[in-house]
Amino acid sequence: MNETIAKGHFSEEQIDKDLLKNVNWGGKFKLWMGFLTVSLIICLYYYYQQLQNGLGVTGLHDYVSWGIYISNFVFFVATSLIGMLVSSVLGMMKVEWVRPVARIAELVALAFAMVAGLIIITDMGRPDRLLNVFIHGRVQSPIVWDIAVVVTYVVISGLLLYIPMLPDIALCRDKLNNVPKWQQKMYKSLSLGWNNTAKQFRLMNRYTRMLLILIIPIALSIHTVTSWLFAMTLRSGWDSPIFGPYFVSGAFVAGCAAVIIAMFFFRNNYKLKEYITADHFDRMGKLLVLVALVYVYFNINEIIVPGYKANTADAKHVHEMLYGHDSVMFWLVQLGGLVIPFLLILFKPMRKPLPLTIIAVVILAGAWFKRVLIVVPTQLAPYYPIQNVPEGWTGYSPTTPEVAITVASFILVVMIITVLAKLFPVVPIWEVKEDMNHKNNK
């Protein structure tokens, strides 16, 4: 168990140095941010077009009014759920090895949750009326529940990132003397005068524990409510009582994959091989197998139960997936994006950092397309046949602005993670030290 934490017996100074070294604004960072900014601006130009001309610039129409914007939103909410699983569930079960990667999971969670709340606005034809959702929202509407729970989850994730980071912020305040003035000031005020007193640790642990407990129901509801946006309707393919757990289990798969990718990125770029070890990847791989198994189980339920009922609308929907109109994408996603990768990860060599990361990328892409499969085909099979409408309305394909705006949301996520990972250490320093001391004293 212990080999997951820094193998060598580093001195505390060494740990400080290793883990604080990423907190700087180097040339590489500037280049990367510059690249992201330029790409974002290009994508935002398309959003400007959409603002001017309305949703007509998208491929959406009367039948498919939820396209890749909503699929993307569902995907983002899903991915953000991982913070809860790693830091809360595993953290409270005192699973030691997650401690160094917990903050990465929280970063991923916060960034995806923040952008999820934002990206939903792109699906509005009149974003200037956003306020009406709050003013005239009805308590009965799952959309109102969704807004409430997404906002809450962003705040909890933020707090859960921030509060356990207090000792590290204090460390930044004390050790980093060559960063810009504003940054020093920021550390000073954010650290809340932290100076490692026992009482401060007690308080911090208390609040963290409260948050860890609170985040479980909130995280479960954020994705359950997102699934209810669909399941509360009477449409074939959506009208399913297991949609909540189905979405949640799928969320863990996407989230694990995203965390693995982020881990790989930080490990290589921030030279953290001693702290985020191959063993971490191995364990994350096993975790991914576990959640993927649960997800496969839900998928089987979602397909077999309605598909068995030969002539219902739900069955037609399933058949359309299995060997009809959507079958190519369906099998690519189910086999290529879920079953085959998870079978591969069963083999230990596949859980090494590089292969696992590649598999994670495939799984994450599969997870994204899976959301499209959940959102779009149902709308193309309404109970009343589609008749006497323009030809294009019998299908859906996203337009360039739609794709660009979706790409913009990914860029935003990456930007948020990048900036946060430059302002704060991505591996919890005090926890690593604590672990070491704990071990040494044994």
Place this chain on the structure above:
Amino acid sequence: MKNNKGYHIIILFCLCFLAVANVNAQSDWQVPAEENEKLSPFLFDDDMVLEGRVAYENLCTSCHGTPGQDDFTPMSPPPGDPAGEQFQVQSDGSMFYKIKMGRGTMPKFEDAFEDDELWNIVAYIRSFNEDYKQELPNMEGVVIPEYAMSLSFDENVDKLVVKVFAEELPQPEVSVSAYVMGTFGKHLLGKAQTNELGIAYVDVDPTLPGDEEGKVNVMVKATKEFARAKIEKHMVMAKPTERHSAIEGRHIWSTDRMAPIWLKITFFVSVFGVWFALLFIVFGLRNIKKAREEA
């Protein structure tokens, strides 16, 4: 083949015969002389034309089309356009009789309309003829009484009580018909004759649906020879209707006001509960700052 041809000729012949027979029949619609000379006791005024129009549009347009447009339904014999020659050369009495009695495909409207209502339709048909001059019966020496009516409802016996007066005197043997007015037409409650006290009783079905208070709009007509009168009144005499929302039981989706209480409580308790905890933590951060001073 040869045989077939023979059949064709026979069929063709029969069809021709039928067509000729029909044309003959049409020109042949005999109206008894007495009926033919019958005259409307009422002066065709705009009110009558209007009422006639409503009746016509509801019941005649489907076959006779819009008068003046020659768009009647093609059938044999053809119904004809009421604004056309065919109709207008006839006497008022003849038209009245044909509408009342019908023939073949032309329905018989005797049971559907009162005499005065039939005259309304004739008035309407005549309104398309500019040259028409109404011939009124010889009224010399005839005094037409002016009726006044009062309505009441006897809830002990479920009867509508109609009193007909003329200059304060009760009028016996007046025909009274009572209707309940609906949005799209009227419903006949019943017909009766006034007794020597000038009172007529019309049965009211107690299960008749009214508005929330059991009110219905009652219309009563009184006619006797050339005299006629009409009265409309809102009366409480029917079963009150409890209005239910058409989406009752499913109203969870409609306005905010309709949100079920359990949902409101669940939603607000959880949202406020969680935010209370969050604010507690946020304000608690001050304690961390205070804890420093101790050291």
